[in-house]
Amino acid sequence: MPAAPPKETRVRRILLSSALLSTATTACAGDLVFDDCLRGLRAQAADAGVSNEAFDTYAAQLAPDMSVxxxxDAQPEFTTPIxxxxxxLVDDQRIADGRAMLETHxxxxxxxxxxxxVDPQTVVAVWGVESDYGRAFGKRPLLQSLATLxxxxxxxxxxxxxxxxxLSLLQVGDLKADGLVGSWAGAFGHxxxxxxxxxxxxxxGDGDGRRDLVGSIPDALASTANYLVRAGWRSGEPWGYEVKLPPGFDASVAGRKSKRPVADWQxxxxxxxxGSPLPASDAPAGLLLPAGVEGPAFLVFRNFDAIYSYNAAESYALAIALLSDRLRGGGPLLAAWPTDDPGLDRAARKHLQVLLLARGYAIGVPDGMIGTLTRRAIADEQLRLGLQPIDGRxxxxxxxxxxxxxxPITLPR
Known part of the structure; x- marks a missing residue:
């Protein structure tokens, strides 16, 4: 008969078993809530024009994804320094790829x-920021995420x-359920x-009788232009442009919505x-200061608001606007961001990941995407090198x- 394990070992086993049982109980309860919720959604979907047959077909195998x-409350547009x-988003690679897409399409x-x-550069800039020209649709099963939320x-x-x-788009045949993925919040397609x-x-956009923004680039580009027009886009007008403020400028008059004639800003x-004068114009413009009076400043017009409506974040709209300018042949911003530690483009992020890999950090393939493992490795290196703050940035x-x-030398782990 084998000897009984030490008391400390028995206690650890009991605690582990209790934790596993608690997790399993919570998951089971969540599944029961989810199943009950789906039954209620089935009736509501019918009121929204989705047949019971369609609902049962597409919801039959759904399980909750609580990670969403x-x-x-963690959208990068609101939590990341500008x-x-x-x-x-506005780096050499995305600019070069965008120019190639302008030629190809x-x-x-x-x-x-x-x-x-709507000019091609703006449409392609939306495409580039949203999905990197069709390379990044998102990885989460769309129906699972939306059903969970x-x-x-x-x-x-x-x-x-x-x-x-x-479900209604699936029902009428615009979409196909197989491989339908998107962002955690449900945005999808090109x-x-x-x-x-x-x-x-x-x-x-391609005249095949379907509105397929997943499989058809013409549909996606035409739909994007249609969206911007319906959001108030005006042909031939700028989204805005970078400006220079005088010393001691009163930032309280700034704001995208606080529009006044260009002549007033002058x-x-x-x-x-x-340093040249503003163009003579009575067009209403708002002053955008995404990093305060010490950073780049922009006068923004109605077309900026149209871009903003696509995803209600000024940083997002600015990314599309600046990328569209670069696709037209414009240069980078003249003013610098007020930081002594600028952000990295994707090539530099990959370089950083290569250096971390060489130092023994298991962070996966260097792809320029800064995830949890990369941030932890950066924080470890910041601590080792005495860099402050230790924030994993x-x-x-x-x-x-x-x-x-x-x-680099491989450090002990």
Missing amino acids: LDLL WDYLAP AATLAQVASKYE SCFGRRQAFFRNELFAT TQFMPTTYRRIAVD GLGVLRAD AGRKILDALVREGP
């Missing part, structure tokens, strides 16, 4: 511009409408429409970024420090 609840947010974009009067957490009514819209927006605004001493300081250190 952690993302409800220089970090823009660095990978020139005929389609010309048709879109003729019909909707319809049953748990806040904003359930909002996500139920998105779920029913998705230009990441939310399902209700898709149902309301998507158009058939009277307050605002100049073009290169991928900035210029940590990259330069690792480069200066010379050939």
